[in-house]
Amino acid sequence: MIKNLKYIISILAVAVLVSPAFGLSDAYKNNIYNPGELKPVDSTLKVKVGDKAPDFTLPSLSGERISLSDFRGKKNVVISFIPAAWTPVCSDQWPGYNLARSFFDENDAIMLGITVDNIPTLYAWTNQMGKLWFPVLSDFWPHGAVADIYGVLRTSGVTERALFVIDKEGIIRYAHVADINKRPELGALVMELIKLKGR
Amino acid sequence: MRKVLISFATILLVIMGAFPSFSESVPPSEGGILPKINLPVPQEQAYQQYLGLKGGGTFLIPQIKAKVVIIQIFSMYCPHCQKDASVVNEFFSKLSRDSKLKDTIKLIGIGVGNSDFEIDFFRKQYGIKFPLFSDGDFSIHKILGEVRTPYFIAIKIGKNGTHKVVYSKLGGVGDPDEFLKKVKSF
Numbered sequence: 419m420i421k422n423l424k425y426i427i428s429i430l431a432v433a434v435l436v437s438p439a440f441g442l443s444d445a446y447k448n449n450i451y452n453p454g455e456l457k458p459v460d461s462t463l464k465v466k467v468g469d470k471a472p473d474f475t476l477p478s479l480s481g482e483r484i485s486l487s488d489f490r491g492k493k494n495v496v497i498s499f500i501p502a503a504w505t506p507v508c509s510d511q512w513p514g515y516n517l518a519r520s521f522f523d524e525n526d527a528i529m530l531g532i533t534v535d536n537i538p539t540l541y542a543w544t545n546q547m548g549k550l551w552f553p554v555l556s557d558f559w560p561h562g563a564v565a566d567i568y569g570v571l572r573t574s575g576v577t578e579r580a581l582f583v584i585d586k587e588g589i590i591r592y593a594h595v596a597d598i599n600k601r602p603e604l605g606a607l608v609m610e611l612i613k614l615k616g617r
Numbered sequence: 618m619r620k621v622l623i624s625f626a627t628i629l630l631v632i633m634g635a636f637p638s639f640s641e642s643v644p645p646s647e648g649g650i651l652p653k654i655n656l657p658v659p660q661e662q663a664y665q666q667y668l669g670l671k672g673g674g675t676f677l678i679p680q681i682k683a684k685v686v687i688i689q690i691f692s693m694y695c696p697h698c699q700k701d702a703s704v705v706n707e708f709f710s711k712l713s714r715d716s717k718l719k720d721t722i723k724l725i726g727i728g729v730g731n732s733d734f735e736i737d738f739f740r741k742q743y744g745i746k747f748p749l750f751s752d753g754d755f756s757i758h759k760i761l762g763e764v765r766t767p768y769f770i771a772i773k774i775g776k777n778g779t780h781k782v783v784y785s786k787l788g789g790v791g792d793p794d795e796f797l798k799k800v801k802s803f
Contacts, residue, residue: 443695444765444787514694514735517742548696601694603753605734 445546446509453505458597461578464569467593471495471584474564476532476555479540484530484553490588494527494614496607499570499580503535503543507579507601512554513547518604522552525611527583530555534562534577570595583610585617644762644770645782651772652760654678656727656750664748668723679772679780683723685803687784690761690768693731693739698767701789702743708793709747712800722800725750729758729766773803
């Protein structure tokens, strides 16, 4: 009897506790791997607002190598670290930024999307999103080196779901490490971009 | 030990009862009824008029003044929903131009995981004229079985206020004329 009760309780507990919240686009069909609920944050930031953003150079989907310093004096930069390709929340985050290009243009900003996946994986994955207007960079090798410099590399080897806003002088003006299980709200990022205008 | 386990199971059942989103996980099925979804009465008078609602507070979808209500489940972040937006607009435009259908078939959208800001942006980006509602915490999405997007549900409302689900499918509108034909048949 007690054994049966324990079994029932386990099922109920799973039903109550395991309820990842994401709205997945049918664009990905059944190709998304769901890792379930993860520890919200699993790293410690190594940079802070007001710091000079560490420079980096990474290979991009287009074949070019792109450096953060390429945009110095020219564009504000939003870095979007995404944990992993082909996972639920990540797959719907960049298509939103893709649609929201006007907010970036109005605030003289470019986005750099970064994951620790390799280029072929990023190619197949981002093809499902439509044509992205921003560069997608691979921090695959040395694995997660750039994420580690910023302090957003998790112990599992993927990155946090993190956003950094860097102004034209290369100074970090916003650093947000979101709960990995949740997509950061667009309005908050747009407000940070608008703040750059007032500087 | 047995008493403790029974108490714990009771607590879990109470939680599931108090928060139906925890226990609902199946999309609405045709022939069934729509789960209870509370939406805020829109502040805009034009939307209130369209939906046949007054004042503030919340309403249930079958309270909309219509014979058929079509519910689009979408997300600003969903590439297919982005592509489908202009097609849905075309469908709504055809519906609005039809003097017989415009007052009897109503269309609303629910943006799952989208904030008010994101809904407003999506509306402006595509010039959407029908009411959109935000579901920022995915609570409605859970009640509706965490369907992929876009997803369409239609309910038919009876004269006595009862209703039944007459359409529940994953995917976009497709051909607006064909979809309109289908909707007329409900």
